[in-house]
Amino acid sequence: MRPILAAQLLLALAASAWAAGGPAKAVVAVGETFQIKLRCNPTTGYEWELKSINRKIAIPLGPVKFRESPAKPGLVGVGGSCVLDVKGVKPGKTKAVLVYRRSWEKGKPDETFTAEIKVLPKKKS
Numbered sequence: 001m002r003p004i005l006a007a008q009l010l011l012a013l014a015a016s017a018w019a020a021g022g023p024a025k026a027v028v029a030v031g032e033t034f035q036i037k038l039r040c041n042p043t044t045g046y047e048w049e050l051k052s053i054n055r056k057i058a059i060p061l062g063p064v065k066f067r068e069s070p071a072k073p074g075l076v077g078v079g080g081s082c083v084l085d086v087k088g089v090k091p092g093k094t095k096a097v098l099v100y101r102r103s104w105e106k107g108k109p110d111e112t113f114t115a116e117i118k119v120l121p122k123k124k125s
Helices: none
Strands: 008-011 016-019 024-029 033-040 046-052 058-060 065-068 080-088 092-102 111-120
Touching: 024 033, 024 080, 033 046, 033 092, 033 111, 046 080, 080 092, 080 111
Parallel strands: 024 111
Antiparallel strands: 008 016, 008 033, 033 080, 046 092, 058 080, 065 080, 092 111
């Protein structure tokens, strides 16, 4: 299995980060968004893919996007972060499960990351 160095989940709302091996939990209100941010390097063929989430509770706001880490000009094969924006849409609980694999390879992924998401009722003004 190919280890992922310092895979992290970032909650933009709470500015908290978790290691991939530990429990990842997000608590947001309906209408709020947060980010799942994991180290990746698509130049190796590996990418994070959202495998499952209850879209009645929380929805992805587009595909997982790659953000390259700063590097010297001309450097190739630079890794970075794969980021998925998620929005709470209905009170409840769900899990976002992401897998790290090459798209053409079938079978067990190299890594799996799970974030437990709790969506609370919309905050009153």
